[in-house]
Amino acid sequence: xxxxxxxxxGLVKPSQTLSLTCTVSGGSISSGDYYWNWIRQSPGKxxxxxxxxxxxxxxNYNPSLKSRVTISVDTSKDQFSLKLNSVTAxxxxxxxxxxxxxxxxxxxxxxxxxxLVTVSS
Amino acid sequence: DIQxxxxxxxxxxxxxxxxxxxxRASQSINKWLAWYQQKPGKAPKLLIYKASxxxxxxxxxxxxxxxxxxxxxxxxxxxxDDFATYYCxxxxxxxxxxxxxxxxxx
Numbered sequence: 686x687x688x689x690x691x692x693x694x695g696l697v698k699p700s701q702t703l704s705l706t707c708t709v710s711g712g713s714i715s716s717g718d719y720y721w722n723w724i725r726q727s728p729g730k731x732x733x734x735x736x737x738x739x740x741x742x743x744x745n746y747n748p749s750l751k752s753r754v755t756i757s758v759d760t761s762k763d764q765f766s767l768k769l770n771s772v773t774a775x776x777x778x779x780x781x782x783x784x785x786x787x788x789x790x791x792x793x794x795x796x797x798x799x800x801l802v803t804v805s806s
Numbered sequence: 807d808i809q810x811x812x813x814x815x816x817x818x819x820x821x822x823x824x825x826x827x828x829x830r831a832s833q834s835i836n837k838w839l840a841w842y843q844q845k846p847g848k849a850p851k852l853l854i855y856k857a858s859x860x861x862x863x864x865x866x867x868x869x870x871x872x873x874x875x876x877x878x879x880x881x882x883x884x885x886x887d888d889f890a891t892y893y894c895x896x897x898x899x900x901x902x903x904x905x906x907x908x909x910x911x912x
Contacts, residue, residue: 732850732893732903747900748807781849789855791901792840796849 687712689782689797697776697804703769707782707797714763715740720785721765722793723756727778734791738765772804808832808896812904818912819884827879827907829894834874840895841870841879843888844906850893854879884909 693705707721714721723735736746738756746754755768769776783796809832819825829839837857842850852861854870857877867882881888889911894904 731905732895734901734903745899749900783849785897789897790838791895791897791899792852792855793842793850793895793897794852794861796851799849 687784687795689784689795691780691782691797691800693800693802695801695803697772697802698806699773699804700771703767703772703776703780703802703804705767705780705782705800705802707765707767709763709765709784713760714758714765715760718787720745720787720791721756721758722783722785722791723767724781724783724793724796725776725778726781726799727775729775730778733778735767735769737785737791739787774804776802777804778802807900808835808898808902810894810896810902810904812892812894812907814907815905816908816910818910820912821884821886823884823912825881825884825909827892827894827909829872829877829879829904831875831877831896835896835898837873838896838898839870839872839877840897841868842893842895843890844893845890853892855897 688710690708697703720737722737738744758765779799781799783793811830839857841854844850858870891906891908
């Protein structure tokens with residue numbers, strides 16, 4: 686059974702870069718069957734899809750965040766990462782990583798438990 | 807981008823009730839609609855995909871219907887474990903979610 690676990694700082698200062706990593710266990714990130722996603726949830730904006738990466742490094746980002754987002758993958762560690770730059774208080778949210786089957790578009794079948802990131806000085 | 811609108815925002819019901827939640831898309835999404843259940847402090851859990859297909863392990867009291875722009879989630883007989891928040895999602899790219907329906911105990 687695949688498991689996903691988010692990790693990273695819980696507090697980020699305004700204007701800095703938010704960095705999170707998702708570690709995949711119970712399966713290989715190099716399987717060609719899946720996209721590896723980041724989603725966030727805040728009281729103000731609800732659930733918001735950030736983007737995904739394929740094991741080859743190909744990415745797809747939400748246009749609303751595209752200018753500030755980078756998702757990367759490390760297949761040797763079965764990890765993928767999120768960087769969101771120039772953060773403000775509006776980026777305070779619970780951040781989730783999740784897996785989707787390539788054939789099922791963005792149907793989010795497996796999720797990590799989520800990690801709260803607060804943007805504050 | 808496609809906007810998803812759920813109603814109601816809050817629903818009060820009793821164990822054994824039949825409840826229905828509605829989700830509307832701002833443009834046709836065919837049947838690319840999923841429903842998730844979320845409990846406090848937990849990640850959303852997939853219940854239904856392709857508008858009406860039940861995810862494995864999900865009780866049969868959950869059902870979904872609709873196509874195009876209007877969809878419904880029905881719980882036929884509420885159980886204590888069902889009190890949670892429910893979200894719809896259209897899962898074409900970029901995907902988008904409804905704002906959620908909180909199902910409360912009356």
